[in-house]
Amino acid sequence: MGDSQYSFSLTTFSPSGKLVQIEHALTAVGSGQTSLGIKAANGVVIATEKKLPSILVDEASVQKIQLLTPNIGVVYSGMGPDFRVLVRKSRKQAEQYHRLYKEPIPVTQLVREVAAVMQEFTQSGGVRPFGVSLLVAGFDDNGPQLYQVDPSGSYFSWKASAMGKNVSNAKTFLEKRYTDDMELDDAVHTAILTLKEGFEGQISGKNIEIGIIGADKKFRVLTPAEIDDYLGEVE
Amino acid sequence: MSIFEYNGSALVAMVGKNCFAIASDRRLGVQLQTIATDFQRISKIHDKLFIGLSGLATDAQTLYQRLVFRHKLYQLREERDMKPETFASLVSAILYEKRFGPYFCQPVIAGLGDDDKPFICTMDAIGAKELAKDFVVAGTASESLYGACESMFKADMEPEELFETISQALLSSVDRDCLSGWGGHVYVVTPTEVKERILKGRMD
Numbered sequence: 526m527g528d529s530q531y532s533f534s535l536t537t538f539s540p541s542g543k544l545v546q547i548e549h550a551l552t553a554v555g556s557g558q559t560s561l562g563i564k565a566a567n568g569v570v571i572a573t574e575k576k577l578p579s580i581l582v583d584e585a586s587v588q589k590i591q592l593l594t595p596n597i598g599v600v601y602s603g604m605g606p607d608f609r610v611l612v613r614k615s616r617k618q619a620e621q622y623h624r625l626y627k628e629p630i631p632v633t634q635l636v637r638e639v640a641a642v643m644q645e646f647t648q649s650g651g652v653r654p655f656g657v658s659l660l661v662a663g664f665d666d667n668g669p670q671l672y673q674v675d676p677s678g679s680y681f682s683w684k685a686s687a688m689g690k691n692v693s694n695a696k697t698f699l700e701k702r703y704t705d706d707m708e709l710d711d712a713v714h715t716a717i718l719t720l721k722e723g724f725e726g727q728i729s730g731k732n733i734e735i736g737i738i739g740a741d742k743k744f745r746v747l748t749p750a751e752i753d754d755y756l757g758e759v760e
Numbered sequence: 761m762s763i764f765e766y767n768g769s770a771l772v773a774m775v776g777k778n779c780f781a782i783a784s785d786r787r788l789g790v791q792l793q794t795i796a797t798d799f800q801r802i803s804k805i806h807d808k809l810f811i812g813l814s815g816l817a818t819d820a821q822t823l824y825q826r827l828v829f830r831h832k833l834y835q836l837r838e839e840r841d842m843k844p845e846t847f848a849s850l851v852s853a854i855l856y857e858k859r860f861g862p863y864f865c866q867p868v869i870a871g872l873g874d875d876d877k878p879f880i881c882t883m884d885a886i887g888a889k890e891l892a893k894d895f896v897v898a899g900t901a902s903e904s905l906y907g908a909c910e911s912m913f914k915a916d917m918e919p920e921e922l923f924e925t926i927s928q929a930l931l932s933s934v935d936r937d938c939l940s941g942w943g944g945h946v947y948v949v950t951p952t953e954v955k956e957r958i959l960k961g962r963m964d
Contacts, residue, residue, distance in 0.1 A: 627845070627846065
């Protein structure tokens with residue numbers, strides 16, 4: 526990287542004190558498909574739209590919600606390929622932690638390390654910031670947790686949050702519906718209703734993805750059949 | 761003479777009922793010359809975790825400093841103390857990093873884990889962990905210590921009885937080893953307190 530003509534940082538301050546590249550990255554996130562997360566009293570649910578570019582795409586091969594460890598899952602809004610890179614790096618960080626301490630990595634530690642990676646790409650030579658915001662959902666000794674990580678590398682813990690296209694409507698909806706003592710099933714229903722708010726077309730188990738983690742500390746992505754069951758309950 | 765026998769040492773840790781004890785001798789020698797009779801071989805990592813390092817004293821000191829460094833950073837990052845099992849895994853990893861130029865130390869780790877369950881383990885100089893439910897030993901006096909512990913140990917001893925047992929095992933074993941001795945240093949740790957005691961044995 527040192528000898529290239531582009532070995533300076535491309536993320537430089539503007540006179541107003543902003544990092545314009547990061548603002549643009551956030552715009553990229555804001556035009557991505559809606560995703561959201563809700564922290565319940567006994568678990569966390571994350572969900573996203575899965576709008577495919579054509580009906581010819583095999584939707585079973587696309588999985589937007591990924592596992593980072595058996596008890597931590599993640600979803601994104603923004604650029605899919607950037608997300609894959611982050612998932613790969615995070616999985617490696619989590620495994621390195623486990624190799625050293627023979628203990629599963631706490632959610633906060635993993636979030637911090639992912640955020641550090643994303644920040645590196647705003648202050649290194651010849652790279653651009655990641656065009657994704659992540660929603661990390663996990664369950665460890667400190668209970669259920671939900672974190673959002675932005676392209677700048679800042680992270681926030683949320684009770685409920687949304688990202689992507691329909692973010693302001695979704696957040697308003699969540700603010701109204703969220704209660705602290707929500708159970709995981711209620712949270713799934715609320716997540717579906719929130720996605721439905723801004724959904725264009727007919728919602729079904731094939732065009733949304735939902736991942737949940739409960740007190741069993743095992744993150745899993747629901748099958749389309751299970752999502753259809755929840756959809757049936759919601760109507 | 762083996763490098764592990766350069767300074768001389770004796771270390772033992774035992775599990776009791778909701779408590780543990782860790783003890784060491786106090787001699788620091790340079791081969792056959794004794795140069796200190798108050799050498800600290802056991803150090804505290806936090807209130808419920810102790811590590812004793814036998815073997816070459818310089819490596820024991822450096823290793824201890826590195827471990828404290830790692831633990832302090834862990835505490836700052838994770839806002840909690842390290843569990844004994846986690847710490848043992850860390851020590852093992854750090855020792856194996858130096859697989860082809862090792863620290864000439866044999867650590868003995870003792871602590872109270874989740875729900876204050878006693879945990880002890882030892883490992884060799886390149887990090888092979890050896891967990892035990894009753895006792896672990898290390899140092900130049902280890903062979904005598906194995907014998908003494910095997911015969912004197914009973915399960916579920918109360919702190920006072922545990923102290924007596926570990927002290928007797930230590931003192932009788934170091935008497936059979938010319939490179940360790942000059943008294944003993946015993947820590948008995950329960951969930952509520954840490955009792956540190958100095959033993960006077962044969963001063964030779």
